[in-house]
Amino acid sequence: MGGLPAGPLGKPRSPGLVILLTIVTFGVWAVVWSHQNGEELNRRTGQGLGGIAYLFITLLFSPVTMFLMAGEVEQMYRRDGKEPPITTMWGLWFLLPLIGNLIWYVRIQGALNDYWASNGSTHTPGL
DSSP states (O other): OTTSOOOOOOOOBOHHHHHHHHHHTTTHHHHHHHHHHHHHHHHHHSOSOOHHHHHHHHHHHHHHHHHHHHHHHHHHHHHTTOOOSOOGGGGGGGGSTTHHHHHHHHHHHHHHHHHHHHTTOOOOSBO
16 A cells, blocks of 8 residues: 555445435535545545545535545545546536536445445445
């Protein structure tokens, strides 16, 4: 892992369930999801913003979350010497209302799930 700390693996989550809960909770779940993933990324890499920062950024200006989280996932893959399935530029999906957000959530959660699984996570996608 390039000499960087390798903390605990994150928890795979079902992209469909994340989207459904975000819709049902009128966006509240998106804030919770951002916090959870931000915290897991920070624990895994020892870098990044962490959950509390993602919580506030998502509450105040959610499109920024789309760039920041994609960037952290991209860097996590690169530190492991892997080609990332997404890049920071995936944050531009916020420009396409509704469908862009759906595509982004599916892709970012898929990239996280793939990373966790490729590094030995035995959890099945849930919440």
